Amino acid sequence: MRENSQAVEQVSSLAVPRQVPANLHRALGAGELIDAHHHDRNQIVYPAHGLLAVTTSQGTWMAPPHRAVWIPAFTEHQHRAWGATDMRGVLMSARTRSLFPKPTPITVMPLLRELLLALTEPDPLSVAQRRRLEAVVLDRLVPSDDQPLHLPEARDDRLRDVLAALQADPATRASLSELGHQVGASERTLSRLFQVELGMTFPQWRTQLRIHQGLMLLAEGQSVTRAAAETGWTTTSAFIEAFAQVVGTTPGRYLADLQHR
Structure with missing residues (x-):
């Protein structure tokens, strides 16, 4: 990325x-x-x-x-x-x-x-x-x-470091435990911070981050397949399904909306 x-x-x-x-x-x-x-x-x-x-x-x-x-x-x-x-x-x-x-x-x-x-x-x-x-x-x-179009920010320094690592590499497969090891916090602590400060679970926040990155890549002219790959989805169809659930439209229709409004 x-x-x-x-x-x-x-x-x-x-x-x-x-x-x-x-x-x-x-x-x-x-x-x-x-x-x-x-x-x-x-x-x-x-x-x-x-x-x-x-x-x-x-x-x-x-x-x-x-x-x-x-x-x-x-x-x-x-x-x-x-x-x-x-x-x-x-x-x-x-x-x-x-x-x-x-x-x-x-x-x-x-x-x-x-x-x-x-x-x-x-x-x-x-x-x-x-x-x-x-x-x-x-x-x-x-x-x-569509709250998923909002990516909330953290206050706790450890959680902020985790979010920064994910933003730097949205396609990472690192688990919350592995990310916690990098910032000096337990998986349990980070799980609690995600809920308390961001109002969602770690998988939910990471999915929203990946959709945000997908929105940006598509707006910059990348193909749906490329956007799916760069944001960590195992298949293009999985990206399309998640994108539609979060954004309320398919990536193809989103691209058409960007181009023809």
């Missing part, structure tokens, strides 16, 4: 966060990073095309074109594009209430997509027009139930 194909990057390790202005319509190249920053208003981040990783201290959310991410005001975050990505960022008016207290994936249906595009096009909108569109956006915000 290439060194830059890391699903989770530590926002806290980046430069001091900065504020960035206005609504955003920006074409990002493959692997391009928008450094850690925050806004004084709520924001909706949406990839009209491509795949966007949205990272906060709580982990990373993967957003394909049928998902957006709500980012509450003053939440430090960064973005990375996987494949050519048309990124849209809508800063809601200061008067807009905060619907969700933490970063939340949003299901993007056709009407919401068109509203987000309209709010980020270069044609200027009057204040009244913008507020009317925002009101409809708020009515159309439906949290997505």
